[in-house]
Amino acid sequence: MKDLLHHKSVRYNHSVLKLKLRATLRLITLAVFMYCIALSSFAQKNSKDYFLPKAKMNKTVFNMPDAAGKPSEFSQVMYYLKKGEQYEVIDKMYYRKKLIRTDIRLIDFTQTEIRLIKLQSATERETNKITVFSPPKIIMKLPGIGQTLEWSYKEANGRQTHFFAEWVKFKLNNVNTRAIRVTETIMLSNGLWFSGKLIYYYKEGIGLWKMEGETTHLQNTIYEFFALEYDSTCSPIDR
Numbered sequence: 001m002k003d004l005l006h007h008k009s010v011r012y013n014h015s016v017l018k019l020k021l022r023a024t025l026r027l028i029t030l031a032v033f034m035y036c037i038a039l040s041s042f043a044q045k046n047s048k049d050y051f052l053p054k055a056k057m058n059k060t061v062f063n064m065p066d067a068a069g070k071p072s073e074f075s076q077v078m079y080y081l082k083k084g085e086q087y088e089v090i091d092k093m094y095y096r097k098k099l100i101r102t103d104i105r106l107i108d109f110t111q112t113e114i115r116l117i118k119l120q121s122a123t124e125r126e127t128n129k130i131t132v133f134s135p136p137k138i139i140m141k142l143p144g145i146g147q148t149l150e151w152s153y154k155e156a157n158g159r160q161t162h163f164f165a166e167w168v169k170f171k172l173n174n175v176n177t178r179a180i181r182v183t184e185t186i187m188l189s190n191g192l193w194f195s196g197k198l199i200y201y202y203k204e205g206i207g208l209w210k211m212e213g214e215t216t217h218l219q220n221t222i223y224e225f226f227a228l229e230y231d232s233t234c235s236p237i238d239r
Contacts, residue, residue: 045204046111047142050180052080052087054205059231062223069221076223078208079234085109086117100124114140140182140202141165158189168201179203 053060058081064074075097079090083106091103106118115136121129133153141149141163149165164183169176180202186194199212203225210224 045142047109047114047140049204050142050202051107051109051114051140051207053207053228057228057230058234059229060207060225061227061229063226064223065221067220079231080207081234108136112142113138137161138163140180140200142180143167160187161185162187177203179209 058079060078060080062076062078064072064076066072073096075094077092077094079092081088081090085108087107087109089105089107091105092099093101100123102122104120105116108115108117116133116139117136118133119131121131137153138151141151143149143165146167150163152160152162154160162185164185166181167178168181169178171177182200182202184198184200186196188194195216197214199214199219200208201210201212203209206225206228208225211222213220213222
């Protein structure tokens with residue numbers, strides 16, 4: 001009788017163990033499946049998805065808050081124009097609705113990089129300053145899941161720009177979202193680091209979403225996304 005009970009107990013424990021093992025294997029299989037889906041979905045993304053506005057939109061309007069976070073008298077607008085395989089980004093800054101600065105950037109792309117080829121700037125004091133970057137200056141890289149990237153660009157005058165790219169997650173209007181955050185620091189030609197940093201956030205379907213400035217004791221928003229629009233006087237985004 002004891003042998004029979006022992007035999008049944010062994011069979012029962014063996015069955016329970018098999019059920020637990022099957023449940024564990026199912027969970028592992030599901031986790032691997034979901035991870036593969038995430039990787040597959042991410043693999044389809046490229047640098048354009050995080051730098052350009054969504055299809056048919058070609059204009060981004062930004063808020064430029066003051067130190068207290070309230071709307072200031074400055075405003076900023078960016079236009080995206082397709083130039084063959086490249087894009088021209090026209091960046092206009094206004095003060096009290098008067099144009100005070102225009103930057104025109106010629107941008108090239110790889111699957112994972114955004115490269116600045118040429119910068120043309122105009123202000124009231126300097127009407128046409130042109131800088132050509134040779135080799136092109138990489139201003140954004142697309143990190144892999146859970147990865148960070150670092151790179152530098154050295155200019156002819158000895159100044160070096162250092163970049164650090166990472167993913168950040170946060171809630172926007174109570175919805176979980178993510179962005180690529182690129183932090184830019186400058187080493188001067190004398191080998192000293194400039195105390196300030198510029199921080200750029202890129203969101204899928206919007207492009208440049210927010211720009212912050214950071215010094216030793218202060219971090220503030222320089223401009224942040226307000227709206228995407230279509231301007232019929234410019235070529236639409238078609239990619």
